[in-house]
Amino acid sequence: MSNEPIETEAATVPESSGAVPEPSPVSPEELAALREKSAQADAFKDRYLRAVADLENFRKRAARERQEAVQYANQSLMEKLVPALDNLDMALSAVSAASASGASADSLRTGVEMVLAQVKGALKDAGLEEIDALGQPFDPAWHEAVSQQETADVPDGQVVQQLRKGYRLQQRLVRPATVVVARTPQS
Numbered sequence: 001m002s003n004e005p006i007e008t009e010a011a012t013v014p015e016s017s018g019a020v021p022e023p024s025p026v027s028p029e030e031l032a033a034l035r036e037k038s039a040q041a042d043a044f045k046d047r048y049l050r051a052v053a054d055l056e057n058f059r060k061r062a063a064r065e066r067q068e069a070v071q072y073a074n075q076s077l078m079e080k081l082v083p084a085l086d087n088l089d090m091a092l093s094a095v096s097a098a099s100a101s102g103a104s105a106d107s108l109r110t111g112v113e114m115v116l117a118q119v120k121g122a123l124k125d126a127g128l129e130e131i132d133a134l135g136q137p138f139d140p141a142w143h144e145a146v147s148q149q150e151t152a153d154v155p156d157g158q159v160v161q162q163l164r165k166g167y168r169l170q171q172r173l174v175r176p177a178t179v180v181v182a183r184t185p186q187s
Contacts, residue, residue: 080122087115131166133159133177142166144176154182 026034091111098108131142138145138157146163154160159179166177 077122077126080125081119084115084119084122087111087118091115127170128174129168131168131177133166133179134162135159138179138181142168142173142176143179145181146178148181148183150185151182152185156182156184158182 091108094108094111133143136143136159138159143159143166149160151160158181159177160182161180162177163180164175164178167174
């Protein structure tokens with residue numbers, strides 16, 4: 001390689017001379033434009049940093065709200081069940097008082113039935129539904145068969161006895177109904 005200058009239309013530049021070219025003087029208009037661009041870049045950087053901080057704060061707040069929603073999701077259901085617990089406590093007190101005085105258990109039975117209706121109402125309001133299996137065709141999605149009973153009175157595969165109620169929340173199974181299923185008698 002030689003150190004001969006390379007000629008171009010704009011200027012003659014020595015090839016790898018090792019010297020740093022002197023900066024050309026900047027006009028005041030160019031300097032003002034550069035300062036304006038620098039100020040814009042600083043403003044954009046500031047906006048970017050604020051947006052990143054806002055996003056991080058939003059993520060933290062959303063995570064905290066999600067955690068609180070999970071933690072307190074059943075609060076309204078619990079508020080509906082607390083009066084039923086109070087009524088059950090009063091029923092137990094009534095049992096003690098009734099056994100001491102020899103009073104009839106009919107009023108106690110009526111009170112317990114009222115509390116049961118109150119609890120069922122609160123759970124129904126929350127979306128819990130009983131699965132009525134008696135007389136229905138056996139459905140393994142909603143029923144759990146524990147035995148079969150030979151009978152000619154009911155078609156094969158139909159529920160003849162419900163041992164334990166089943167429940168679903170909306171369309172999701174909470175607990176299957178425990179049932180006895182009919183089977184055609186062997187001849």
